[in-house]
Amino acid sequence: MKAAIITIGDEILIGQIVDTNSAWMAGKLTLAGFEVEEMQSIGDDAQQIKNTINDAFQRVDVILMTGGLGPTKDDITKKTLCEYFGTELVFNDSVLENIQNVISSFTTLNELTRNQAYVPKDCTVIQNRVGTAPITWFDYSGKVLVSMPGVPYEMRYVMENEIVPRLQDKFDPEAYLKRVFIVKGYTESALAMYIADFEDNLPEGFGLAYLPSLGLMKLRLFVRGEHRSQELDEQVKKLQGILGDAIIAEKDITIEKILSERLFEKGLTIGTAESCTGGNIAHMITSMPGSSRYFKGSVVSYANEEKINILHVAEDSLNKFGAVSEAVAIEMARGAQRVLNVDCSIATTGIAGPDGGTEEKPVGTVWICTIYKDKCIAKKYQLGRYREANIMRASNNGMLQLLDMIEE
Numbered sequence: 001m002k003a004a005i006i007t008i009g010d011e012i013l014i015g016q017i018v019d020t021n022s023a024w025m026a027g028k029l030t031l032a033g034f035e036v037e038e039m040q041s042i043g044d045d046a047q048q049i050k051n052t053i054n055d056a057f058q059r060v061d062v063i064l065m066t067g068g069l070g071p072t073k074d075d076i077t078k079k080t081l082c083e084y085f086g087t088e089l090v091f092n093d094s095v096l097e098n099i100q101n102v103i104s105s106f107t108t109l110n111e112l113t114r115n116q117a118y119v120p121k122d123c124t125v126i127q128n129r130v131g132t133a134p135i136t137w138f139d140y141s142g143k144v145l146v147s148m149p150g151v152p153y154e155m156r157y158v159m160e161n162e163i164v165p166r167l168q169d170k171f172d173p174e175a176y177l178k179r180v181f182i183v184k185g186y187t188e189s190a191l192a193m194y195i196a197d198f199e200d201n202l203p204e205g206f207g208l209a210y211l212p213s214l215g216l217m218k219l220r221l222f223v224r225g226e227h228r229s230q231e232l233d234e235q236v237k238k239l240q241g242i243l244g245d246a247i248i249a250e251k252d253i254t255i256e257k258i259l260s261e262r263l264f265e266k267g268l269t270i271g272t273a274e275s276c277t278g279g280n281i282a283h284m285i286t287s288m289p290g291s292s293r294y295f296k297g298s299v300v301s302y303a304n305e306e307k308i309n310i311l312h313v314a315e316d317s318l319n320k321f322g323a324v325s326e327a328v329a330i331e332m333a334r335g336a337q338r339v340l341n342v343d344c345s346i347a348t349t350g351i352a353g354p355d356g357g358t359e360e361k362p363v364g365t366v367w368i369c370t371i372y373k374d375k376c377i378a379k380k381y382q383l384g385r386y387r388e389a390n391i392m393r394a395s396n397n398g399m400l401q402l403l404d405m406i407e408e
Contacts (some may be wrong), residue, residue: 001173003029004056005304008049008067008077009150010293012041021066021155032164033063033173033224044068046080051147053084057308061143062167070134071112076276077121077147078136085138087122094135095119096125099361105276130157134294137166177232178222182258184400188212191219198242203231214389215396216255247322248403249319256284259399262406263294263344268372270342270402271340273311273332276350276366277322280395296340301332311335315375324349329367333378337371344406346398350381366394370402 022039023074029036037060042048049068054065054306068077082088096117098107105174116132126135131154136143142218146163148155167173181277183191188210192199199208206228211218218370221239223232223254240247248260270280281299285291299310307313313331321327333347350366357363369376383390 001034001062001171002037002060003034003062003064004037004060005029006049006052006056006064006065007039007041007150008044010043010074011043012067013043021150024152025064025066025159026155028159028164029062029064030176032168032177034167034171044074046074046076046083049077049080050084057140057143057145061171063143063145064163065145065147066155069116069147069149071116071132076119081123081136081138081145081147081215084118085120085122085140087120089118090121092119092125092134095125095127096274098129098134099132100130102132104131126158126162127160128154128158130154135162137163139333139354145389174222174224176222176225177226177229178220179232179236179250180252181219181221181243181248182251182253183217183219183243184215184248184254185246186217188217195239195242198238202235206231206235211394214393215400216253220252248407249402254284255396255399255403257288259403260285260288260291260294262403264290266406268344268406269294269296269341269342270346271296271336271343272398273336273345273347274298274300275302275332275348276352277348277391277394277398278302280391281348281398283344284395284399296342299336299339307332307335313338324351324361324365324367326367326369326380328371329378330376331374333369333371341364343373343404346402348394348398350383350390350394352394353385353387364390366390366403367396368394368398369407370398371404372405375405377401 005022007019007021012019013082019041026036033329040052042052053063096305099117113132119134120136124137126137129135131151135158136147144260148158178291202272209220221235246252266292274281279298279300285295301307301311305319308315311332311337313328317327317331328350329347332349336345347369351357351361353361364387365382367378369378383393
């Protein structure tokens with residue numbers, strides 16, 4: 001069963017907001033067994049909305065729309081859908097009751113909010129339990145169009161609790177089976193070359209997708225149909241045998257989540273000493289719920305004075321080797337371990353760019369030192385020319401370097 005996602009709003013097209021709804025809905029639809037054929041963002045224009053719907057229905061069975069359901073004049077989606085399906089808006093008492101229940105604790109009902117109880121006559125109304133804009137479901141020549149609010153948490157609530165279950169009941173799509181592998185030590189092209197024979201000999205209907213991130217690779221092995229689960233297991237075992245220890249996780253997970261799980265499992269504490277990454281590693285680790293159980297703090301020692309005063313890096317080391325050096329990275333990591341009283345530490349020092357490089361130490365030169373209890377490893381990385389990418393690569397490499405020490 002094929003699906004299309006249409007997000008409506010001038011604010012998307014002018015860059016005022018980022019369309020996160022499409023990616024989230026696509027993930028949910030895929031797991032539910034639907035094939036997302038296309039995603040489009042369009043403006044608050046009635047004719048464009050109708051043209052887009054008409055065009056999409058030539059190719060898909062399901063259209064999911066978000067946006068344009070608010071109470072103000074620029075919200076035209078309901079009226080436009082009435083025009084498209086040849087119906088009219090009618091007042092719905094049950095929608096009004098739901099609106100009153102939603103807003104009762106924080107505001108009073110005004111005329112504009114009350115008008116949201118007008119819905120297309122010829123549709124199935126699904127109540128919005130977390131917002132005031134109702135959801136409308138249209139059955140059309142064996143196909144379905146669903147119009148939902150553009151507010152992300154409202155859309156997500158109704159998708160999970162109403163829309164996806166109803167779509168599965170109506171269409172009974174084939175299950176989408178997948179296994180995700182997080183792989184270290186390969187670029188996208190190098191990994192594709194290494195497992196080319198495996199990929200070339202996959203059974204019919206199987207697919208392998210590569211999703212590179214900075215310093216890591218994500219592989220997705222997939223097939224449709226619950227009856228093929230045993231075949232999937234067989235292919236997983238083959239891939240495990242080929243990649244071995246290069247696989248650091250077998251689920252869709254970030255490097256900071258993997259590291260955090262290992263730290264918690266082993267009862268370890270961690271802190272960071274960051275120069276070129278500017279606290280990004282600390283940010284990534286503390287973005288994990290429950291990180292207070294193992295993360296104790298960070299020293300963002302951007303200036304040499306702070307490396308000396310807080311982390312007790314020797315001034316002689318800075319003068320002799322420079323801030324971007326193996327010696328300083330080691331002293332930063334050891335200083336963080338002492339100052340923060342932790343089992344593990346990660347230290348980064350480098351030239352993120354775009355300026356500041358020399359012939360001896362070009363932009364992208366980064367030293368990373370990781371400490372696990374009494375073990376210490378320092379490595380030099382030559383990254384790229386772009387600041388943002390260098391910060392993320394250094395962050396990922398630092399966490400991966402420590403993870404390797406813990407796993408060993």
